Amino acid sequence: xxxxxxxxxxxxxxxxxxxxxxxxxxDNNDSTTGAAKIDVACGGKSALKASGSTAQKNAMDRFVxxxxxxxxxxxxxxxxxxxxxxxxxxLGGQTDFAGSDSPLDAKKGEVDKAAARCGSPAxxxxxxxxxxxxxxxxxxxxxxxxxxxxxAKIFDGEISTWDDAHIKALNTAKADKLPSDKxxxxxxxxxxxxxxxxxxxxxxxGGWTKGAGKAFQGGVxxxxxxxxxxxxxxxxTKFTITYTEWSFAKAQKLTTARVLTAATSNDPKPVDLTxxxxxxxxxxxxxxxxxxxxxxxxxxxxxxxxxxxxxIMLATYEIVCSKYSDADTAKAxxxxxxxxxxxxxxxxxxxxxxxxxxxxxxxxTTAISAIS
Numbered sequence: 001x002x003x004x005x006x007x008x009x010x011x012x013x014x015x016x017x018x019x020x021x022x023x024x025x026x027d028n029n030d031s032t033t034g035a036a037k038i039d040v041a042c043g044g045k046s047a048l049k050a051s052g053s054t055a056q057k058n059a060m061d062r063f064v065x066x067x068x069x070x071x072x073x074x075x076x077x078x079x080x081x082x083x084x085x086x087x088x089x090x091l092g093g094q095t096d097f098a099g100s101d102s103p104l105d106a107k108k109g110e111v112d113k114a115a116a117r118c119g120s121p122a123x124x125x126x127x128x129x130x131x132x133x134x135x136x137x138x139x140x141x142x143x144x145x146x147x148x149x150x151x152a153k154i155f156d157g158e159i160s161t162w163d164d165a166h167i168k169a170l171n172t173a174k175a176d177k178l179p180s181d182k183x184x185x186x187x188x189x190x191x192x193x194x195x196x197x198x199x200x201x202x203x204x205x206g207g208w209t210k211g212a213g214k215a216f217q218g219g220v221x222x223x224x225x226x227x228x229x230x231x232x233x234x235x236x237t238k239f240t241i242t243y244t245e246w247s248f249a250k251a252q253k254l255t256t257a258r259v260l261t262a263a264t265s266n267d268p269k270p271v272d273l274t275x276x277x278x279x280x281x282x283x284x285x286x287x288x289x290x291x292x293x294x295x296x297x298x299x300x301x302x303x304x305x306x307x308x309x310x311x312i313m314l315a316t317y318e319i320v321c322s323k324y325s326d327a328d329t330a331k332a333x334x335x336x337x338x339x340x341x342x343x344x345x346x347x348x349x350x351x352x353x354x355x356x357x358x359x360x361x362x363x364x365t366t367a368i369s370a371i372s
Contacts, residue, residue: 118322
């Protein structure tokens with residue numbers, strides 16, 4: 001694929017690639033300090049290891065802090081290497097569990113490989129809900145409305161300038177202020193469940209024809225590694241647009257688009273990305289998995305039927321063995337997950353995540369208790 005490259009954008013992407021995820025989330029890590037400890041059945045393996053989703057990195061910082069507060073001698077090392085790497089490392093037995101923005105894919109053999117690695121079925125447990133923001137940098141435009149078909153056309157290159165007629169039609173009050181500059185699409189260069197979820201959303205609601213998957217299929221733009229990389233690129237480069245987790249958009253103080261879901265909502269008004277609008281989407285989500293394998297039916301989020309629900313959401317899963325080969329690992333994993341859904345929820349909203357609804361806490365607690 002030959003991409004037309006902007007030297008300015010490439011320079012920013014080179015700088016962004018050197019940023020660490022910990023730096024991006026560090027100013028949020030103290031929110032669990034004042035959280036009350038909860039009663040957890042601690043013990044087992046003293047040092048857990050996990051890796052995966054960058055989308056849940058800032059939430060994982062809180063979960064780890066809560067776990068270590070509840071269980072004073074416990075440690076967990078989480079490497080935010082991306083969902084694809086996290087799943088592969090879990091399947092290879094290098095980690096105790098994986099963080100992923102997408103559940104295990106049976107078509108890719110991941111379900112069978114996980115069962116072989118665990119000696120039992122693996123479960124996908126949605127522990128973190130985070131909206132995907134459509135973040136942009138257009139000087140003078142601090143309020144932008146986009147709908148799914150227009151987003152699909154932007155991210156596949158069919159719409160290439162900010163003053164395109166489709167964008168103007170959604171933003172009539174400021175149509176004359178939209179510049180003729182070329183749209184600089186920034187996408188995740190690494191395999192990512194965030195990319196997978198965003199493309200699935202465009203496919204479901206916007207007529208996207210490029211396909212889904214953890215690799216970006218749009219064929220336009222420039223790639224940046226990790227959510228920190230894409231967010232930094234937007235913050236530092238004019239006339240760009242990307243998809244990124246709300247937590248990273250907030251950390252970089254990015255402007256985000258309002259989303260119009262006129263095709264499905266019974267109250268078709270542009271929806272701002274807020275904790276309240278995201279919570280409305282979660283309230284309507286359905287589970288398609290069986291038993292304690294809590295795989296979600298994302299179509300119930302992507303096409304909201306009630307007004308005011310923000311439709312571009314991802315659920316970050318913790319992929320665990322339903323039965324571990326040793327009891328010490330199982331006990332520690334259960335203690336960590338109990339902390340995550342307990343006092344680990346403190347401060348999540350401030351970081352751009354949506355605290356777990358009570359109904360999900362009940363389902364997750366049931367599944368966590370069943371791990372052996």
